[in-house]
Amino acid sequence: MNSAGYKTRQKAVIEDLLIKNADRHLTADDITDMLKEGGNDVGRTTVYRTLERLVTDNKVRRFSMPQGDSACYQYISAGETCHEHFHLKCNYCGALLHIECEQMSLLSEHIAKHHGFAVDNLKTVLYGVCQKCAGERK
Amino acid sequence: MNSAGYKTRQKAVIEDLLIKNADRHLTADDITDMLKEGGNDVGRTTVYRTLERLVTDNKVRRFSMPQGDSACYQYISAGETCHEHFHLKCNYCGALLHIECEQMSLLSEHIAKHHGFAVDNLKTVLYGVCQKCAGERK
DNA sequence: TTGCGTGCAAAGGTTTTGCATGGCA
DNA sequence: TGCCATGCAAAACCTTTGCACGCAA
Secondary structure: OOOOOOOOHHHHHHHHHHHHOOOOOEEHHHHHHHHHHOOOOOOHHHHHHHHHHHHHOOOEEEEOOOOOOOOEEEEOOOOOOOOOEEEEEEOOOOOEEEEEOHHHHHHHHHHHHHHOEEEOOOOOEEEEEEHHHHHHOO | OOOOOOOOHHHHHHHHHHHHOOOOOEEHHHHHHHHHHOOOOOOHHHHHHHHHHHHHOOOEEEEOOOOOOOOEEEEOOOOOOOOOEEEEEEOOOOOEEEEEOHHHHHHHHHHHHHHOEEEOOOOOEEEEEEHHHHHHOO
């Protein structure tokens, strides 16, 4: 599960920052800046490469934004292993909703059975419009 | 509905190509290349600007892909009212599958009704593992 | 003639890669 | 020592913008 590798200051401070902000979604740039402000300077390249590793290791979730905007990353908390758990992200206010829903399991099952594809709920984010924003835009 | 404007060869051949490939997803690059091969050369800039207009006019649907990949465009056929169309992306080989599936509509309906969130299938990409990669990794 | 449309070139942004150096084990 | 990790600079990538010219109406 963990890609072996050496222990370094950079890896430690990046993972640490993500854990401390597990309720937020941060861009690679946010992370670079926050570390610099904290006196824990890490090169931009290293931030990207570390995030890539963490995503591969399933420790971090990556949110793909529409082109032009930068991707967001968020630490995957320990308890989040249940497969009925998934995420909704509002395109307008950016709110991230965590939902437990058996309907999602039904979809995953259906896709596995009929389309031969194993959906990873931890990595998947459904984009749309939340109730609040839908109201405001009427 | 239609942003007025002049009639030009470029607009015509681009819309024509999209109509003839209404069952496929084309990137701006695909379109540029296909037109060039067909002897109907159109500048890349014009392709982008024309697609932008078509999307604004609701004649074409734009699929935002994860960063790094280019956006896809597809002509919206006359009778097409429901959006049961969505995307699966393999974490390993990067394959992008386009799927028509009513189960997805059921999920969207459920989420709208029970969670007050309007899922945008056009922007949503489900991540996971495709059949081929699942086989190779066993 | 008027002003939208076109397309080259260059800029814009995020992310990746080449390569020499640094540092863990 | 051996190999992974780092980080600067440069490249790659898709897309947008500046600007002069072309062309529809």
